[in-house]
Amino acid sequence: MNKIFVPPIKIQGIKTKIVPLIQKSVSLSTDSVWIEPFMGSGVVGFNIAAKNAIFADTNPYIIDFYNRIKDGDITSHKVRAFLEQEGKLLETGDSDYYYCVRDRFNEHHDVLDFLFLNRACFNGMIRFNRNYEFNVPYGHKPQRFSKAYVTKIVNQVKYVEDMLKTHSWTFLCQSFEKTIEMARTKDFIYCDPPYIGRNVDYYDSWDEESEIALSKALSQSGAKFMLSTWDHNDYRQNEYIDTVWAFCHKVTCEHFYHVGAKQENRNPVIEALLTNYAITGNTNELVEQRPVQLSFAF
Numbered sequence: 001m002n003k004i005f006v007p008p009i010k011i012q013g014i015k016t017k018i019v020p021l022i023q024k025s026v027s028l029s030t031d032s033v034w035i036e037p038f039m040g041s042g043v044v045g046f047n048i049a050a051k052n053a054i055f056a057d058t059n060p061y062i063i064d065f066y067n068r069i070k071d072g073d074i075t076s077h078k079v080r081a082f083l084e085q086e087g088k089l090l091e092t093g094d095s096d097y098y099y100c101v102r103d104r105f106n107e108h109h110d111v112l113d114f115l116f117l118n119r120a121c122f123n124g125m126i127r128f129n130r131n132y133e134f135n136v137p138y139g140h141k142p143q144r145f146s147k148a149y150v151t152k153i154v155n156q157v158k159y160v161e162d163m164l165k166t167h168s169w170t171f172l173c174q175s176f177e178k179t180i181e182m183a184r185t186k187d188f189i190y191c192d193p194p195y196i197g198r199n200v201d202y203y204d205s206w207d208e209e210s211e212i213a214l215s216k217a218l219s220q221s222g223a224k225f226m227l228s229t230w231d232h233n234d235y236r237q238n239e240y241i242d243t244v245w246a247f248c249h250k251v252t253c254e255h256f257y258h259v260g261a262k263q264e265n266r267n268p269v270i271e272a273l274l275t276n277y278a279i280t281g282n283t284n285e286l287v288e289q290r291p292v293q294l295s296f297a298f
Ligand SMILES: C[S@@+](CC[C@H](N)C(=O)[O-])C[C@H]1O[C@@H](n2cnc3c(N)ncnc32)[C@H](O)[C@@H]1O
Pocket: 011, 012, 013, 014, 015, 016, 037, 038, 039, 040, 041, 042, 043, 044, 056, 057, 058, 059, 174, 175, 176, 177, 192, 193, 194, 195, 202, 203, 204, 205, 206
């Protein structure tokens, strides 16, 4: 199995563990554009590594970060110098320094500060309050930015920097409706929206109306699509799978642990991949494959 590339910006619900399953299950041709309306960390699309791709998200800082790498404004060298300097200041200033950078970011919105906060905050979370201020508390690791850790992040930035030299990737800050509208029938759309019915701590909120609008947009797009969502955990089932998404094929996979702030969200979750095509091939991880149903009416 190829090594999975882990991107520089982390997010809760990052799909690193199911990338191999997604890689085996997507249906892309050489002239398809990979379209990812909810890029988050970008781990899925960065590993699929289609020649042409559109990555979008409503979080402007994620998009700005990658656009600045693309423009050559953020380089792996700059990231090293920045994290070495900020890491030293964190070591001496500890939580006072973390909160000083958090205030600085909330005032000036520099995405290098965003990267720093993402790596120094509690659990690598991204969460904004209703005034769109980053509000994740300190992770309490003053020695976070060791030489090895900085090198790891620098290499992650370098990977994206290098990929952008040979791949045509576009990063757009917009809501999913606009991104899905861009799809042609030969393209492939991968969606990983915030999980409905669970704790949602993203830049935007997510509710039943959004889930229905997404289902409608995907079914009308004419493109092949895959949606990641949760199927069930020890406590609950995702009721939308058999209603809003009843027209989709479904495969599920086990042993993915969702890390959330609430104890309830730290339990094993069965993940579902919903598609508008049948997944074929060697998919040993799959525990269920549901045939297509066409009866759902909006
Ligand atoms: C579950 S995360 C995606 C995780 C990603 N697949 C990964 O593995 O890192 C969901 C993302 O959707 C974004 N988002 C929330 N509402 C959105 C909307 N209406 N349109 C586009 N993106 C949205 C959030 O900012 C967040 O980055």
